[in-house]
Amino acid sequence: MYLVDYHVHTIRCGHACGDDREYIEVAIAKGLKEIGFSDHVPRFYSPPNPNLPVTERGMDEVELEGYVESVLKYRSEYKEIKIKLGLEIDYVPGWEERIEEFAKKYPWDYLIGSVHFVPEWNYEYILREKEHGPEEIFPRYFALVAEAAESGLFDILGHIDLPKRAFRTLSPEVMQELYQQLSRRIGTSAVVELNSYGIRSSKLGNGEIYPNLELLKLCRHNNVKVTLGSDAHRPQDVGTDYDKVSEILEAAGYDQIVTFNGRKQELQSWKA
Ligand SMILES: [Zn+2]
Ligand SMILES: [Zn+2]
Known part of the structure; x- marks a missing residue:
């Protein structure tokens, strides 16, 4: 099988652990064909907040250079696996120019929005949202994800139904309608990641991949x-x-996944 892991953090973000090399070794041991690092971007968009726990400050901007160097160094060292250079960037409307600056600065293989x-x-x-309930959270969250897609700034969209990890979803009819709109708006403007973190991190005991099968089927339907x-x-x-990732790919009818090189997409049949 041709499986890749394109969403991997490093110790630099403040809430991950281990050495970059250890992540690569695990990927090789598990038989993955590609590993892509995509650490959290520095928090350029938020007002300085001394109360923000250090674990949430993201990578320090001065660490970006070392991060890129490390990934490129291991890429030339390891021949048994392809190593990709990515970054996970928060989508914040109004900060498009700053995001573009990051995009130009290094030879990224992909950017996750x-x-x-x-x-x-x-x-x-x-x-951790307390002021707003799921009725507001789900539509607003999906609208931002759709905007991120339409902005054209990103290659991949991260965990597109994240709020389900902490909030009960709305009625099936309402969710269905929201999923329809979201998948239609994403279309071919960005690639959606199947993110297995949803399974191991649910706070409600109902862990499932981001996105769930229903939403993924609609994604398939909308190309x-x-x-x-x-x-x-x-x-x-x-x-x-x-x-579970390959089960859901199969169930939604996906025979191919996308791999990235220098921000160019390539379709890859994952069962091969
Ligand atoms: Zn993180
Ligand atoms: Zn994330």
Whole structure:
């Protein structure tokens, strides 16, 4: 099988552990064909907040250079696996120029655009949102994800139904309608990641991949392409639950995944 893990963090973000090399070794041991690092971008968009725990400050901007160097160094060292250079960037409307600056600065293979908070509410992680309930959270979150796709800034969209990790979903009819709109708006403007972090991190005991099968089927229907990631913050989490990832790919009718080189997409049959 041709499986890749394109969502991998490093110790630099403040809430991950291990050495870059250990992540690569796990990927090789699990038989992955590619590993892509995609650490959190420095928090350029939020007002300085001394109360923000250090674990949430993201990578320090001065560490970016060393991060890129490390990934490129291992790429030339390891021949048994392809190593890709990526970055996970928060999508915050109004900061498009700054995001473009990051995009130009290094030879990225791909950029993941993720929504972690609703900027007009606050800069707190959405999963800790207290002022707004699921009726507001789900539509607003999906609208931001759709905007991220339409912005054309990103190659991949991260964990597109993240709020389900902490909030009960709305009625099936309402969710269905929201999923329809979201998948239609994404279309071919960005690739959606199947992110296995949803399985191991649910706060409600109903862990499932981001996105769930219903949403993924609609993505397929609307010609949305997909790629794979574990959102590993520890070396041992690289490629975790990929048996479930391949099940859901199969169930949604995806024979191909997307791989990236220098921000160019290539379709790859994953069963090969
Ligand atoms: Zn993280
Ligand atoms: Zn994320």
